[in-house]
Amino acid sequence: MGPPAGVVVTAPAADLLARLQDRHGPVMFHQSGGCCDGSSPMCYPLGDFLVGDRDVLLGVLDVGAAGVPVWISGPQYQAWKHTQLVIDVVPGRGGGFSLEAPEGVRFLSRGRVFTDDEKAQLEAAPVITGAGYERGERPSIRGPVIDEAVPETCPPRSR
Template identity: 55%
Template sequence: MKVEKVTATDAALSFIKKLEEKHGPLMFHQSGGCCDGSSPMCFQDGEFRVGESDVYLGDIGDMPFYMSKDQYDYWKHTQLIIDVVDGRGGMFSLEGPEGKRFLTRSRMYTEEERKALQQENA
């Protein structure tokens, strides 16, 4: 069983496609903290430098999604579900001028998913 650590709603996937058509390949990063860092940030691929303190969680809309290691330690028991809603996006995030913002929702993994993740990480 392959467990997805990050997924996206249909609305988010459609919006990601729109941003990709406008800006080219994209990437996402969620660092945590306050202000812009508490929402997933969308960048042109390579615009944000990913480092050793970041964890790759998977792809949404064929675009890589990363999270800071410190933040991941808090969220590792949940599947992240990226959505898009009306509102002001992060200052440096590509969706800002579109009148939309990405939003992270989550759900706890099932017991079966937790066991699969433990085996994957062993």
Template identity: 60%
Template sequence: MTVPRIVATVDAVALLRRLAQRNGPLMMHQSGGCCDGSAPMCYPQGEFLVGDRDVLLGVLDLRLAPGAVGADAPDGVHAVPVWISGSQFEAWKHTQLVLDVVPGRGSGFSLESPEGLRFLSRGRAYTPDEVAAFADEEPLLGARWESGERPGPATEPQVVETASDACPVPGMT
């Protein structure tokens, strides 16, 4: 499948780059509620334990500019795996997540909290053809990641200029 399950805005990638410079390799987890609502959470790699049934949405390549694809898979501070719980994935599997950043205070648990910005998930429903293309794909689960399995480089662009380039955004024209 070539349609990415996760894309990020230029602003989100810029914030991830700053956070990676300070904190080293990062990871993200799309929270499913509780104390932080349903928000994308950013952690130093390994600080959040990925469950065996969590689903990898993709690995954001922080080296990329909008519209570009990588020749090889990112690693180290350039690679940001983005996870979602298995149960939440079932509800969102028909949706491409668009990682954006907006002014405001992030969660106390997420690394962007002191930046005056917060990560925000937006979504775009897949077309019927895209949904059909995913039908035979088996998502990469945390258990397989733990055993060393990794996805290859993205074959479609993961970075967009603005969220409205990937999905409708209320209030933006």
């Protein structure tokens, strides 16, 4: 058994991602660092957001044939590497840049702090950066689809 997934997705968010993939083709996420859209996971058509050499691949969600890569900036990863990102969806209007904006819902990220055991496993695993991804590095596992209810995560903040 390898390290835990750095990112997982709730079933409702996976359903929305599948619909967006049907409409737009392969998609990706970049966990926003707080500029225009707060700190939301932003969904783009694959390749429309240029991943930087030092961005970190949190994982590839197990949605669609190719999966959905989820990226975060290197400095933001350093602050949150102890936390599993949980991609979820809630009613409301999100950022205008993200693909779900016209749908009347928005993606949001919740966090679940890794256990000490999980942290140790993660420290032994390589971190894949944008530069490494360009060289062909890929994660060994995909981020699974999980139940809607995730009690050990931080609740979403209202806007």
